[in-house]
Amino acid sequence: MVILTPPDEKETLSYLVQTFHQHNRTVLLETTCVEQALWGKEAGVDGVIAKGHEAGGRVGEETTFILLQRLLNQVSLPVWAQGGIGLHTAGACYAAGAAGIVLDTQLLLTRESPLSAEAKESIARMDGSETICLGAELGETYRVYTRPGLPAVEELRQKAQALMQHPDAQADTLNLWRREVQSRVGWEREQAWLLGQDAAFAASLARRFRTVGGVLEGIREAIETHVRIAQALRPLDEGSPLARAHGTRYPVVQGPMTRVSDRAAFAAKVAEGGGLPFLALALLRAPEIEPLLAETRQLLGDRPWGVGILGFVPQELRQEQLEVIRNYRPPFALIAGGRPDQAALLEQEGIPTYLHVPSPGLLRMFLENGARRFVFEGRECGGHVGPRSSFVLWNTMIDELLEALPPDKLSQCHILFAGGIHDALSSAMVATMAAPLAERGVKIGVLLGTAYLFTQEAIETGAITRRFQEEAIRCSQTVLLETGPGHATRCAITPYVSLFQQEKARLLQRNLPAEEIRTVLEDLNLGRLRIASKGITRHQRYGQDPQAPKFVTVSEEEQYKQGMYMIGQVAALRDRPCTIPQLHHDVSVKGSERLAALPLPAKRSVWVSSQGRSSDIAIVGMSCLLPKAPDLQTYWENILHKVDAITEVPQDRWDWQRYFDPDRKARDKVYSKWGGFIDPIPFDPTRYGIPPNTLRSIDPLQLLTLELVHKALEDAGYLDRPFPREHTSVILGVGGGSGDLGQQYTLRSGLPMLFDDLPAEVWTRLPEWTEDSFAGILLNVAAGRVANRFDFGGVNYTVDAACASSLAAVYLAVRELEDGTSDMVIVGGADTVQSPFAYFCFSKTQALSPRGRCRPFDAEADGIVISEGIAILVLKRLADAERDGDRIYAVIKAVAGSSDGRDKGLTAPRPEGQIRALRRAYAKAGFSPATVGLIEAHGTGTVAGDRAEVE
Structure with a gap:
């Protein structure tokens, strides 16, 4: 590509x-x-x-x-x-x-x-x-990172101003600008970062x-989840939770627009169409506000409406406006550039109040101060704009809300998304994006502004002139008029834009202070919106001549020349008028219908191994708890330093002297006192949501397995990193039948069959039956407990294949991954059966080494030494591991198994059966045994077992 x-x-x-x-x-x-x-x-x-x-x-x-x-x-x-x-x-x-x-x-x-x-x-x-944008006036804009003292950016800013003030031919200017940018772009500290x-x-x-x-996999999963939730909840549909909270038909809000939404009749049309209208009070004084609110209340009756005010107006004007608002008590209010304490004053008056919030830092502060109603308006909007685009602002704010508030407080939030929303398509996009909020009970809606400029009712009610709507329909591109850093106004490209830009260039050429330039340009903007929206301007003699009216009508031609047509980027997406009911229905109902018809993202095809193709399964995480090796690093060091981990049976486990007799045939005696025993490790049951008082009823194998899975996931890097838990399985090789705890319960339940009366001391030394005992003593519950505590949705089970239990677990885990039914498998082996019962079993089959030393393939070999331990692996398909950037310890090319078939003895090994498994494994792996450099044998140290393996 x-x-x-x-x-x-x-x-x-x-x-x-x-x-x-x-x-x-x-x-x-x-x-x-x-x-x-x-x-x-x-x-x-x-x-x-x-x-x-x-x-x-x-x-x-x-x-x-x-x-x-x-x-x-x-x-x-x-x-x-x-x-x-x-x-x-x-x-x-x-x-x-x-x-x-x-x-x-x-x-x-x-x-x-x-x-x-x-x-x-x-x-x-x-x-x-x-980040800032440089070069817009030159015809080619570059967005770069900026911070104080970054010379490359400041140099580019100065070059852009110089080229704008002294333009050559347009092509030459553009080429010069490109060369200036290219010479400074890079990733060194002093360069410009794009x-x-x-x-x-x-x-x-x-x-x-x-x-x-x-990241790619996370985004794929997020897309599927967002779409599925949005389709199920339809958060912007007619009668949605926010619509019900507002008392409106649709979760659609008409945003306050200065010099536009200052007509009661227009508000009434919005309310009749099922939306929530807001009057823009802007800089209006009390004598202008009072009749407007009175007329609105009369026209709308019981239908909800609201007032939009500016939080940064002078204190005197704010108090004047608030006094009128308190008298008329509109059902809602919205503050742009406001603070939580300002909203709280209105909330105390029983007026639910929304706050415009332009940044994540302010949102955190507002949330801490108890605010719960917000407007997130992106840079696409008309009029005064914020620094962040809708996508950047919305994505950031959704994350901030999800992190900052617990579910019970999230459900108290009412969120309005604004900036570029105008139809079914844009509405479906917002509904999908905001799905995680809706899932947690947040009431979400959309706030529209520019879209209303295209409605017939906007002209009929006098909200705007017909010429304004014609310019809106004609608009294919908007421009930002920046009076100073952080002060920009979006409007349509009309003759006034040229006038503004020429004046700005003239001021810059004079090298005036930035604040003086901003003041001059702000004064130039005064009254321009009124000319465009209402076709009137202030009479030059008003206030001096008592006979002079406050406003005079401006001709349509002068409206176009002198007016500033504040409008959002949405204008380029609309080319014809509509009615308010049509607009609301399109945004809410058709948007939800569009979302419902959206197919769920296709699942990526899972590669399935076929016969003869290698398995290619990656080991991406490991953990172990073994004798004298509480972790992987110690285990490896023990191997390198040939540490002998075999000891006598510890006294705190059981007293071997009560059972020991060197005579192999002695009745009810064992002839070995040697074994491998793990050392105690700390265990925090609260990490896994286990009540501490239940630990006595749970076999240590289950608890240790939880800890080892935790460490394996940590080793793989997935403790705090998302992975497909729904498709993660747990398969454990566990042999031995019953653990130490289970044997004690067996003893307790069997004693009454042998004795009528026993001292109390006997019962107190045995575990008592509780409601947790049954699940606690079943070794096959170990896998289920892991799946439960780690929230895995794949299969979970244990497999018992005696000495081959762990290998059998790996065999099944590889199959899960090859078949595509799991995307990750936690696989391991666990054995903590080191009780006298185990020693009796192996002693009576004459399998134990009396010397306590296992010597595989040695002429002096005389048996095995049993040990306890747990080892866990995290497995993924190799392609997935490489895609996700996992650390890969090794790759399993193939796993195979077999049985010996009918033979003279049940437990005696048979070379033919082992050869059968090896051939199957090498055929699957696709290479010859001659290429293998290291072979790990079973190596039991028994005569029959070693001989079969060697053959």
Whole structure:
């Protein structure tokens, strides 16, 4: 595959596409606008990438949320989305119909990242506000990371201003600008880093998924989960939880729009259409507000409505507005640029109040102060905009909510998403993205602004002029007018935009202070929106001449020339008027219908091994608890240093002297006092949700297995990293029948059959029966307890194949992975049966070494030495392990088994049966035994067993 960036000439693009197609390469074109995508279609590319404004490097004006919608509607090619893609917004892209997503800066903190430690530290601290765009006025915008004292960025800023003030021919200026950027881009400390706002996702993605493969798998799982939840809950449908909480038909809110939503009749039309209207009070004084609220209350009656106020207005004006609000008590309020204490004052008056929240830091603070109603509005909106795109803001805020609040408090939250929402497609995207919130009881809805400018009712009620709507319909691109850092207004491109930009260039050329420039430009903007929306302007003599009216009508031509048409990027997606009921129905009902019809993402095909193909199963995690080896490292060191872990039976286990007799045939005696015994280890039952008072009723094997699985997952890196628990199985090889605890219960239950009366001391030394005893003594419950405590959804069972129990477990685990029924298997062997009962069993079969030394394949070998221990492996398909960036200890190429068939003895080994298993294993693995460099034998140290293995 080849990804091209758009060249300056169409002919060049056509030539490149044709050349790569001749070499059988798939060609995608990275585009930042519709025009480039149409170029690509004409040139014959196989697909396009919608690279949004929030991405790093060269970008356009439209964000991924908007550009993706435009390309899907206007270009009949597969579309990939790039910019602002995280765990939640990836699902939104799928819901929209994107062919896929593109990740770049989100992956910079994964294990594979080549960046320096210093660069990684900087990226890890990002929250999405640390990037800026340079060069927009020159016709080619680059998004870069910025911080104080970064010379490359400051140099580029100055170069851009210089080129803008002294332009040569446009092509020459653009080439000069490109060279300036290219000469400073890199990853050294002093260079310009091409980072997107979505680099803020890198830390959480790396923390959760570690590797590039892990991130990709995590996003795949998130897409499927988000879609499934959204389809089940339909959170934006008619009558949704938020709609019921608002008392409206739809979970749709009309956002307060200065100089637009200041008409009671317009609010009434929104309410009649099933939405929640908000009046924009902006800078209105009490004499203007009072009749507006009175008329609204009269027109709407019992239907809900609200007021939108600004939290940053002067204190005197705020108090004046609040006094009127208290008198009329609107059912709802919304504060832009406000604080939790301001909302709390209104809440105390019985007015539920929403707060605009533009950053995760503010959201954390607002949540700590008890606020629970929020508006998350992305940069796509019209008018004054925040720094983050909708995708970046929404993804960040969803994560913040999920982390900051427990489920019982999350369900108290009411969330409105805003910025670029206007129809069924955009609504379905939001519903999918916000599915995890809806699942936890959060009431979610959407806030619309620009979409209402296209309604017939907006003109009929005088909210806007007809010319304003005509300009909205004609608008195919918006622009930001920036008066200063952090102060930008989005509007349609009209003659006023040129006037503003010329004045700004003139001010910059004079090298005036930034604050003075901002003041001049803000003054230039005053009254421009009123001219555009209402077709009136303040009379020049008002306030001086008592006869002069406050406002005078402006001609339609002057409206267009002088007005500032504040409008969101949504304008480019709409080309005809509609009614408010149609708008609401489209967003809520049709959006939910679209979501319901969406097919669930196809599961990735699982590779299934066929006969003769090697298994290729990776060991990605290990743990052990063995005699004199409480962990892997100690076990390996013991091997290297030839540590003898065999000891006499410890006195705290049982007194071997009561049972020992060197005579092999002595009745009710054992002739070996040797074995391998694990040392005590600390165990915290609360880690596994086990009440401490139940431990006496649970065999230690079950508890130790829990601990060893925990350590194996930790070793594999999956303790705090997501993995497919639903498809994780547990298979344990456990032999011996009954553990020490079970034998004691057996003794307790059997004593009454032998004795009528026993001293109390006997009973107190034996475990008492409890409701936990039965499950506690069954060794086959060990696997089930692991699955239960670790939340695994695959199969779980134990297998008993005597000395081959662990190998049998591995055999079955490999089959699970090959068949695709499991994606991960916890497999192991466990044996803690080191009681007198076990020694009797082996002594009476004459299998134990009386010297306590097992000497496999030695002429002096005289038997085995039994030991206890637990070992756990974490297995995955090799391809999956490589994809997920797992550390791979070894690869299991094949596992095979066999039986000896009919023979003279039941327990005597038979070489023919062992050869049968070996042949099957090598055939499966696909290589010859002659190529093997190390063989590990069973090596029991018994004469018959060793002889069979050697043969």
